[in-house]
Amino acid sequence: MDRVDQNYEEELIIVNRKCEYYVSKKFICSVVPYFKKLFSGDELESRENKVTLDFDESAFDALLNWLHSGLFVMQMDYVINFYAAAKRLRISKRLFKPCFEYFHKNFTIKYLPLVLTQVKKSSKLINLEVIDIFICRHFLKIANTDTFLDYPVETLEHILKLDLMIYSEYQVFESIRKWVNKNTDSRKEFLSKLLRLVRWSFMDPVGLSKIKENEFIKALKKFDSGFNRTQQNFFVSIQELDHYSKIRINIFDKDLFCLPIGDFTLDDTMPLELFHGEHISDILFDSGKLGIRIDWNQKTFIGLNIDNGETYYTKMHQSIVNFQDDRREYSCYLDDQATELPDDTPANEYLLLEYNDGFVCIGETLDDKRFFGIFPVTDPNWFIDYPDHYTLHATILNNTVYLLTANFLFFQWNMETRSYNEIELVKGVDKLAHNKLILTSLPTEDDKVILVDKSTGKFHVYCIHEKKWFEKYQIFNVNPDSKDSYFDFDKLVAFTSTFLPIKNIKPLFRRNFL
Structure with a gap:
């Protein structure tokens, strides 16, 4: 920041709440447009040497330090107020990037009460809507x-x-x-x-x-609000168009009634911070191995960073999982004995599955190739060193993990009773390409696990209560504007379940059940 000679005769007194500052009037007017305008002109106010402000004291103190020395000390306690004060004084242009990066790098849920006292709907650094969407x-x-x-x-x-x-x-x-x-x-x-x-x-x-x-x-049962918060989990299908520069998205309810949403275009400039607006969703798929960020308003998308550097999982751990209680955590081999997993067991591969109020780790050991689970997982190492190769497919329904291995072993593991049960696969599945399969389910309130063959679009549905497989559905991809009924199922990228802000998503048509 440019300096002027501060060996001055005229002082300006700035009263900010409980603090009083004495600064060079000439200097402060030369570097702060707000004061320059305030003290220019012929009005009586412009000839006075005292002004009263109402900014957060720590934030304003840090701003004055920056103006006089080019240095300021930042804390999460007042970073939002700091930038808001700078914006009001019209000196925020050079401060947005350091404040923005500091907030997103250092935010954790322990700061949520402080953030909520600072943030407003009109806040420029980060607004209340974005914070509320993160909380939801x-x-x-x-x-x-x-x-x-x-x-x-x-x-x-x-x-x-x-x-x-x-749920x-x-x-x-x-x-x-x-x-x-x-x-x-x-x-x-x-x-x-x-x-x-x-x-x-x-x-x-x-x-x-x-x-x-x-x-x-x-x-108290008569006291209610209108929106049903428990009906926000849906199936989503993602089809690849034009070499992944464009995708097509459909949403399905529990009964697989489909709502087409439309085509979305790749936008490499989309920000990937953990906080985002209500019109944006992060969708993990392929048993948590891949992810995508969707902007429902702009009809754009970008891939999430899952396995390299500062990833989606490292951000989740830093912000939330790091504060979860590990006293109820247990780990064991996923077999009839449910033997406790030894400390520092190296993994050949593993998956992180979001489940209810945390994450579950399902994997295969490196040496003896045994399957294991950690319920829930909180150790940061599992989130930081996420592997870049996978053969396992897994999903969680209610309290049970369903796992399909590379050798086409399919079994369920009940996390509450710690019981193992092998399930016979539908005939012919073991002849399919393992990397073309998708295993998914809703997380709760359902009785089916779905195995999708991306190469044919066929759905093999395992009904839990009946303990039977059904080939009940198939996705077709036929262009309604073409005379040719040719279809290519390799374009099916994902079929998964996730929370969605359904109120903010506009389908290509609407449906009301009578």
């Missing part, structure tokens, strides 16, 4: 931390009012119960107010059965 998408993981239990009640109220991406309203109730129980004496007075943020009419029968004896909760 990752609420279950956030609520599964000791950090969440230390949040002030104001933060909890803000979070629970949002359209959280959850059951019981999960919201449980988060309140755990928070209150952390310090019952001082928090029980907030219980009534917080329980009104549970959307009781959308509570599933299983959740209601767990709390039906609580008379106070019964009386």
Whole structure:
């Protein structure tokens, strides 16, 4: 920053809340357009040597240091307020990049209460909508931390009012119960107010059965908000068009009713920070090995960085998983004995699967080629050194992992009972190309596991309750504008389940069930 001679006679007094500063009026007007305009002209105010401001004290102090020395010390406690003050004083142009990079590099959920006190809908560095979308998408993981239990009640109220991406309203109730129980004496007075943020009419029968004896909760069932937060998980298909510079996306509900969304174009300039707006989604597919970021408004996409450098998984661990409690974690071999996994067991390969309120690690050991699991996984090494080769396919439905190996062994592992059960594959699957298969399911409230053959578009559906396979569906790719019915199933890139901001996605047509 350019300097002027600060051996001055005229001082300007700046009063900012509880602090009073004495600065060179000539200097401050030469480097801060806000003051230059304020003290130019013939008005009485321009001839005065005192001005009163109302900025965060730490932020303004850091700004004055920067203006006088070119140096400032930044903290998460006031980075948003720092940039907001700079914006108001019209000196923010050179500060956006360092502030933006600092925030995204250092944010973790422990700073969420501080961030919520600083951020507004109109904030330029990062706005309230972006923070709320992050909370909605990752609420279950956030609520599964000791950090969440230390949040002030104001933060909890803000979070629970949002359209959280959850599987059951019981999960919201449980988060309140755990928070209150952390310090019952001082928090029980907030219980009534917080329980009104549970959307009781959308509570599933299983959740209601767990709390039906609580008379106070019964009386609260009439308090509701309109949007059903539990209906935000869908199947998504991604087809490759034009050598992956364009893709086609369809959304499917639980019963595989399809809503076409349209074609999306590759945009290598899309930012990949963990925070994004409500019109953007991150979709992991192929058992978490690959990922894509979708902008539903702009109809653009970019691939997520999964296995190199600062990846999606390293950001997730730094921001959330690092604060999760590992006391309930267990690891074992996935077989009849469920023997405990030795420490420092090297892995030949492994998968990270998002499950409910955290991540699960499923892999194969390096030496004896045995399959293992870590439930849930919190150690940073599993998130940092993610492998770049994979042969396993896996999905999780309710409390059970379904795993398909390179040798076409298919089995299920119940994470609660720690029980193993081998499942006979549908006839002929072992003759298919292993790398052309997709194994997927909804995470909960369903009874089917789907094995998709990308080369033919056929769906092999395993019905859990009937313990039978059905070849029930097939995806066709026929151009309705062409006279030729030729189709090419190699274009099917992904079929997976994920949370989606369905309110912000516009399909090519709408459907209402009567």
